Amino acid sequence: MAPPRHRRPPGAGPRAVGGQSFQLGAVSLLDLDSLTAINTVPVTALSTAGNSITRNLTWLQANGNSLQLISVPDDGQSTLVTYSTPALS
DSSP states (O other), rough: OOOOOOOOOOOOSOOEEETTTEEEEEEEEETTTTEEEEEEEEEEBBBBOOOTTTTOOEEEEETTTEEEEEEEEESSSSEEEEOOOOOOO
16 A cells, blocks of 8 residues: 655645746744644745745744744755844844
């Protein structure tokens, strides 16, 4: 028997509006008890391959007085990218 094939969740992947393809990623803050989204922020940055930077592995962390997003956005051969906010007061 063949192993089950990996499927992307419904709605995942590129979309098209007016014939133009686009990807929209997001970051959500979750309530860990109920696993419901407390807040969701769209992420519009794209990798050099044209994928949303939150397409694959993504990590957010506090780094001193700024936030840092670390991601590996592309399938296959990819690059680790890091984005940081300006200092937060």
